[in-house]
Amino acid sequence: MKNIVRDYFRAIKISRLGRETNGLFLLSYFIVMPVLIGVTGNVNFRREYMIAFTGILLPMALCCLDILLRSPGLDKMMYLCPMSREERKKYIYGMYRFGVAVRMLVSLMGVCIIIPFSCCGLFSAVQILLNDFLIAVMTASEGSGENDGTNKEIQQQILIIALAFISNIIETAIVADELPDFWVKLALFGIFVIVQLPMSLKYVRYQKQKLDDAVYYETWLRRTA
């Protein structure tokens, strides 16, 4: 456990922000986010909004950043270290699950900030956590922008994150007592079940394939070439 914690934080590489696919992804996220903030409107910097943003959107941004700064694959030296295929697979999946747990912890801490608001009921908290979970289970796309498979994966990621983001923006408004809540919450939940969840389940196959490819150096190299 101590090794996984240490390796997890050591796996962060700032240089990954320079990669083409990550750059495109970040660019789209940080263009979409301010535009949507403007569109949802009525942001007049009230204290409730600031706290709601901090509790809801900041953890989301940190999750995305954490995903982008690490690779699900291993450094070349790890493929040379004495490990059986099963041990390496266990290590990769263990690091992945630990990463999901860390991101969800950050998300939970964010939710704890907004719980004191009387408008943040259990439903809002769960909705926010579910949206964050759809992002927390992602890993950075690998490979060049010329790869069709990579492009499809990035498109799916952007859609999932954008929808989760919109949903959380609306939750922010609810928590900050700007919107009537019952029908909005029902609509958000409906969108989650009908649109977001199926999209994420479809994305899972990319995810699993990526982690399985990371078990062997050769398959990982082919993916990231």
Place this chain on the structure above:
Amino acid sequence: MTIEAKGLSKKLKNFQLDNLSFTIPSGYICGLIGQNGAGKTTLLHLLLGLYQVDEGELLIDGMDYAGEEKRIHNEIGTVLTEELFDPSLTLMQNGNDYGRYYDAYDKKAMESYLELFGLEKSKKFGRLSKGEKLKCQFAFALSHDAKLLILDEPTGNFDPEFREQFFKILKEFIADGSRSVVLATHLTEDLDRMADYLIFLEKGKQVFAGDIEKFRDSYRMISGEAYKIRLLQKEKIIRMEENAYGAKALTAHSRLNRYDRELVVAYPTIEEFMYFYGRRKEE
């Protein structure tokens, strides 16, 4: 530690390694040579288990990667041209981090090799020069009781003083007869004096694989008058080059060959062999 390859083939996107067969006995230093793009790194990646064999068989001390990957990797020490260590960690941190996966990693051995190579153990790996990084990798490779060293062109970045030390360490490494070294290098003069076994690749194909004595027995460099060289059997002349002062030719040799007394007949150096053999199809 012996390495056996039979009909080894590997197809990559733009390259194919085709039908390699060789047996590197235990206690040998094997030189792996070839022009750029010949397939040396691909072969090393197969020996390291980074690539999977498409066809044929590869056994390291009787074990194959499909069933015994962990055991094989435990016995191999590696120095590659890429930087394998984490640049943000110190040399000892890198050694200890990766060393925990090896059964016989010795922290004290790592410290003493770093000291011997003039490296500061508390310095960050990222702050070393290229040559120092390779020395650090070499120190680590020696620190876990490896039975096989696989080295990809390390010597080009070593200073002359360290190169001597490097080769002395390699000789000591194989002295007990149970360990082996595979050294890919362009500095063929080092192999001329050190290597016991040679593998020469050209465009993914095996030109020669065998012990160095067999290599030397198989070829000759002939110098002298061009017309006298042309009197030799045409099919034996691999490549001949003339200049104002005479001619030089690489020829296939057998014990039955006889040469004109006025011709100078010598064993080819590896460099001469690579040069002449590589140009054999030129007019």
